[in-house]
């Protein structure tokens with residue numbers, strides 16, 4: 001049996017390089033984020049055509065709160081503006097938007113916009129767009145631990161019953177499945193606290209392209225690279241090629 005391409009359902013992206021792109025153009029960092037939003041729009045449009053069912057975009061990490069106040073303010077305004085402007089396009093294109101992360105620190109009006117966009121787009125079937133905001137992988141693991149500890153305290157689960165399955169069910173990403181492919185743009189080769197649990201067996205693809213310059217063609221190149229990979233999840237190449245899982 002010839003080797004076949006691995007399945008592709010969920011793609012996650014660390015959209016890095018907005019600041020450097022702006023600097024190269026002699027523009028303020030906020031202009032880089034604005035250009036980054038255009039790049040995100042193009043990739044969202046392209047994703048369903050490439051067979052992607054879930055697209056996760058890391059838009060604001062828990063550590064991004066440490067950036068200068070003016071940059072945080074510009075990012076939050078951009079999110080609000082984008083949600084207000086794009087919601088109808090999302091609905092029209094059958095895209096279901098969902099936010100993952102700790103929203104409680106966001107301004108109330110932005111929280112309301114997020115909930116409203118989730119509600120209005122809930123029936124979208126073409127693509128699930130997970131916008132990851134105020135998120136850190138360690139935060140998610142800690143909050144899942146807290147949830148399970150409370151359940152154990154209440155006698156709903158015994159400590160020895162805790163396993164990967166019921167732990168995973170307590171993550172904020174529960175139900176979406178692990179990303180098959182993680183793309184990081186901007187030349188850095190690290191995870192930056194993104195989806196730490198979920199990415200355990202994801203394929204990683206690093207691009208030197210700064211995020212605002214990332215186009216549909218770059219996405220296709222990443223997917224082409226992914227298609228040439230063999231995902232073994234700890235098994236041998238022989239087991240994968242001949243699908244003899246029990247050997």
Ligand code: FPP
Pocket residue numbers: 015016017018019020021033034036037040057058059060061064078079082131186211
């Ligand atoms: C990282 O680049 C990018 C961010 C922290 C913000 C990403 C936000 C967007 C692309 C716009 C919003 C998108 C959606 C989907 C709502 P950086 O600032 O760290 O760049 P640098 O490494 O060059 O400084």
